[in-house]
Amino acid sequence: MTDKNKMKILVVEDDPDMMEQMKVYLESENYEVVSASTQKQAELLIKPGAFSAAVLDLMMENPDSGFVLSHKIKKMDARLPVIIVTSVTKETGFYFDKAHDPKDWIKADAIIHKELRFEQLKAELKRLLGGSGGHE
Amino acid sequence: MSKDPLPVHVLDVLIVDDEAGMRAGAERSLEGFSVPLPDFSETVAFSVRSAATGEEALTSLKTKSPDILLLDYKLPDMTGIDVLAASGGDFLTIMITAFASLEVAVTATKRGAFDFLAKPFTPEELRATISKAARSIYLHRKARKLEEEKRQVRFEFISVLAHELKSPLAAVEGYMHLMKERLKGPELAAYDSMLERSVVRIGGMRKLVMDLLDLTRLESGKKTRAIEPVDLVKAAGLIMENVAALAVSRKVTVELKAPPELVITADPGEMDMIMSNLLTNAVKYNKEGGRATLELARAGDAATIRCSDTGIGMTEEELAKLFGEFVRMKNEHTRNIDGSGLGLSILKKVVKLYGGEVKVQSKYGEGTTFELTLKDAPVPAVTGS
Numbered sequence: 109m110t111d112k113n114k115m116k117i118l119v120v121e122d123d124p125d126m127m128e129q130m131k132v133y134l135e136s137e138n139y140e141v142v143s144a145s146t147q148k149q150a151e152l153l154i155k156p157g158a159f160s161a162a163v164l165d166l167m168m169e170n171p172d173s174g175f176v177l178s179h180k181i182k183k184m185d186a187r188l189p190v191i192i193v194t195s196v197t198k199e200t201g202f203y204f205d206k207a208h209d210p211k212d213w214i215k216a217d218a219i220i221h222k223e224l225r226f227e228q229l230k231a232e233l234k235r236l237l238g239g240s241g242g243h244e
Numbered sequence: 245m246s247k248d249p250l251p252v253h254v255l256d257v258l259i260v261d262d263e264a265g266m267r268a269g270a271e272r273s274l275e276g277f278s279v280p281l282p283d284f285s286e287t288v289a290f291s292v293r294s295a296a297t298g299e300e301a302l303t304s305l306k307t308k309s310p311d312i313l314l315l316d317y318k319l320p321d322m323t324g325i326d327v328l329a330a331s332g333g334d335f336l337t338i339m340i341t342a343f344a345s346l347e348v349a350v351t352a353t354k355r356g357a358f359d360f361l362a363k364p365f366t367p368e369e370l371r372a373t374i375s376k377a378a379r380s381i382y383l384h385r386k387a388r389k390l391e392e393e394k395r396q397v398r399f400e401f402i403s404v405l406a407h408e409l410k411s412p413l414a415a416v417e418g419y420m421h422l423m424k425e426r427l428k429g430p431e432l433a434a435y436d437s438m439l440e441r442s443v444v445r446i447g448g449m450r451k452l453v454m455d456l457l458d459l460t461r462l463e464s465g466k467k468t469r470a471i472e473p474v475d476l477v478k479a480a481g482l483i484m485e486n487v488a489a490l491a492v493s494r495k496v497t498v499e500l501k502a503p504p505e506l507v508i509t510a511d512p513g514e515m516d517m518i519m520s521n522l523l524t525n526a527v528k529y530n531k532e533g534g535r536a537t538l539e540l541a542r543a544g545d546a547a548t549i550r551c552s553d554t555g556i557g558m559t560e561e562e563l564a565k566l567f568g569e570f571v572r573m574k575n576e577h578t579r580n581i582d583g584s585g586l587g588l589s590i591l592k593k594v595v596k597l598y599g600g601e602v603k604v605q606s607k608y609g610e611g612t613t614f615e616l617t618l619k620d621a622p623v624p625a626v627t628g629s
Contacts, residue, residue, distance in 0.1 A: 124441075125419070125441055129418040129421075132438075226418075
């Protein structure tokens with residue numbers, strides 16, 4: 109069921125429950141989800157025109173999987189919005205503070221924290237994709 | 245054939261006495277004196293400072309806390325007890341007193357004095373008392389270090405535990421949120437898979453909490469055990485039945501190789517736990533079309549339980565950390581396998597209760613074999629006739 113009016117979002121997440129929830133959520137917002145559960149799988153999906161935005165988990169088979177994928181996506185098309193989802197701050201105490209805004213050194217447009225993911229995700233996607241996002 | 249000399253550590257001694265002769269004598273007695281402490285791989289030597297009055301002593305204590313305080317009871321401006329009361333450092337006190345009255349001894353001990361030295365004393369007596377004090381300081385330090393390490397381990401355990409509980413909690417919470425928002429429409433059936441996953445994740449949390457209770461009971465020695473003759477073969481038969489459904493879903497063949505009967509004196513619950521844990525792992529960490537074999541045998545005064553699989557196996561690195569708490573092998577093969585990460589840690593502790601041991605052999609990509617030996621548990625004394 110591909111709908112030409114729907115925007116495709118690449119979601120890369122290794123936790124099956126998180127993936128399922130993200131999918132249900134984004135679909136309810138009228139996006140179409142293209143999914144991958146590993147960095148390796150996702151790399152095969154990075155092609156021009158395959159998606160309009162990407163939501164990437166940071167730590168998957170490699171601790172920096174999200175960064176690597178983000179870099180590859182931006183190299184292909186610098187305008188494609190990339191959102192990295194992470195709980196790295198909470199788990200490692202490693203802070204992304206304002207002075208070292210990760211967006212400056214990680215090629216991503218937004219970093220959101222896992223705990224807040226749904227509402228924040230919606231807001232960020234709307235901001236990055238413009239207007240009503242996936243709605244017709 | 246002389247051994248390497250032990251590294252020398254210097255303890256700081258402060259002598260407080262109003263008699264100059266006493267101070268000089270004590271200093272001379274400790275000059276060049278050292279105590280070898282092979283248990284702690286060190287030799288202790290002493291550097292000596294002195295003070296003639298209570299005030300001087302307090303100033304000296306404030307400037308630098310010594311390791312050992314040699315303190316005269318009778319000082320011109322105050323008593324040794326007053327000095328102890330007014331100073332609150334972390335040092336070991338030896339009271340010097342001319343009249344070893346019981347009252348002084350009791351009060352001084354209450355104030356933290358470690359030992360007494362009756363005046364007059366010989367250099368040998370002083371050295372013996374100082375040696376004892378040095379040994380005590382080292383014992384205390386070692387105990388404190390162990391306590392600190394224990395605290396650290398406990399802290400890490402709790403932090404990993406919290407993390408292990410957080411992830412299923414977040415998953416269930418997420419599903420609840422989606423259901424509450426009716427994101428898949430009004431039909432309940434549309435949420436079946438979410439409910440299913442929630443039940444699975446809550447089940448995982450329950451297992452974790454139960455295993456944790458088992459582990460704490462084992463560690464505190466508060467586990468109530470019922471020791472009786474247990475037929476391992478019969479118990480294994482029941483476990484085979486319990487594991488059957490899981491084995492079918494994973495397309496793994498399970499088999500039992502055992503004599504008709506093998507009786508061991510043990511707690512039946514513990515035997516079930518051991519065999520069930522081994523066999524479940526052998527099925528879970530297997531490959532499609534693989535085989536899991538449970539073998540039971542009697543070897544002298546011990547029973548041998550061997551569980552082998554043709555599964556994914558482990559690397560040397562994984563093997564090394566296998567019995568740690570919350571260790572779950574995370575790789576591409578194990579991504580969808582649930583577990584509390586406590587099973588083998590508990591198993592090893594239970595096997596220890598039977599004076600036994602656990603041996604593991606594993607080859608990455610080929611399979612793993614666990615072999616346990618268990619001795620009969622001593623039967624608790626029967627009261628009455």
